[in-house]
Amino acid sequence: MKISTREVEYVAHLARLEITEGEKEKFTSQLNDILLYIDKLNELETQGVEPMSHAIGVTNAFREDKVIDSIGTEQSLINAPDARGEFFRVPKVID
Amino acid sequence: MEFNQSTIHELQEKIKNGSVTASQITESVFSRIDAVEERVHSYIRLMKENALAAAKKADEDIKKGDIKPLTGIPIALKDILCTKGITTTCGSHILHNFVPPYNATVVEKLTAAGAVFVGKANMDEFAMGSSTETSWFGPTRNPWDLERIPGGSSGGSATAVAADECIASIGSDTGGSIRQPAALCGVVGLKPTYGRVSRFGLIAFASSLDQIGPFTKDVEDCAIMMNVLAGYDPKESTSVNAEVPDYRQFVGRDIKGWKIGIPKEYFIEGIDPEITAAIQQAIKVIELCGGVCVDISLPHTQYCVAVYYIIAPAEASSNLARYDGVRYGFRAADVRELLEMYKESRRQGFGAEVKRRIMIGTYALSAGYYDAYYKKASQVRALIKKDFDEAFKKCDVILTPTTPTPAFKIGEKTDDPLQMYLSDVFTISTNLAGIPGISVPCGYSTSGLPIGVQFLASHFEEGKLIQIASAYEKNAKIEKRRPAL
Structure with a gap:
């Protein structure tokens, strides 16, 4: 077992998800299957490999510090x- | 041939010589929708009134001689793209009533190019799926066999083009969500390089992987669409400020002497023999076009699905934290306090697959597991990208199958998430490496289901993809069939 029902409950809380008893069991079993599959990554030696977080070599994208129009309060609240x-x-x- | 069955470039010619009006084209699209939409379900929402008004306006422009690249062309938009004043759901209950106060940049660009929007296309909820079965609005069906899935997550965008319910469409691709449904529905689908097309106004799934691209009826149309979509956007900090070529210039050029990499890891056990046969035939066509096939290796291919199912859910768990019932979207009724409101709104608002991925992602990022999962996956991702960097030293373009099988049956994989994930086995690596990929129809199975061939190129080499896809399309002479609906 990679993940227990109790851990599933805890992760659901972290994710702010209410889950039913039935979902708890189903998720525990499905997450175990997925995590076991993902375990195959441990076959690979990755010591010293720089983790990749971005597909293109772009670093900070700055723009001029200039005030531009935004959608405003009324529009921001329209979907509330x-x-x-x-x-x-x-x-x-x-x- | 009906107008709705035509390509963009055919219709442009007809518009220019006055043999068709924009209104006639739009009307032909909507009469097709009236005839088949109930069975296919390509759309979450139709925009008929807006479309007819836009077509009328286009006809006025045409009379004045003001004809832009997409003037009068009916286009479908995946419902993941924000459209000002028009409900945008992302296929989810939690956004069923969300009306964006602004347009996505690609929507602005298409509007400026004269496009007529037909409607918002169906999709897997939050683009999480490979079959368009997880949509809160119900599944989309494959027009080639209504018992089968169209692929996903941009299933509605693919079927709208395949069933001639629009002329071209827009989708998004995080792990294959344009190329896989394009292959399964027999149309052309391109995922551009990460950073090539602005994602401002694209509802985020996995931000280091998501990219917007077109579905079209042929490769020339794909080039026309890319001319409109590509380019830097100051509103999108990951869009790249690089020159955009005229993609249409690559249509019709030959590929004599090009080296075509055939990665052995993509020809593995478990592929449907009819797919293998169609791809072998495609390789022969490429050789007849003057391409020289070379064996290459992408040694970390077998780890792509595992890497993806850490990285995409991790990013999704963070991106989807914003759906909390406070500022927009669905809020659960009868809740007493804030935490309960969050949890209940998300329980009732999200479907099972979205919850599953939020759970995987939250787990992978949680204290004590970060190094074992997210960091490990990001390291292997670097190795996958390096595989491609090495491969493109030996070849111009890589050729692979787009999918391991033709379209599967509705319901066949819904209870087995891992099997569903494995249907993206040939498309995921592209997103992890950030490179562009295109799927082009390359034949049919004996039961008449479409099959696609995928071409991959190095970063910002969409021109090469258009060039080889166009050469292939011209020389393969795949019989042009239409789904019998």
């Missing part, structure tokens, strides 16, 4: 499930 005034409204965070 619950907006009030200039804010996104959410359920309470603390009692």
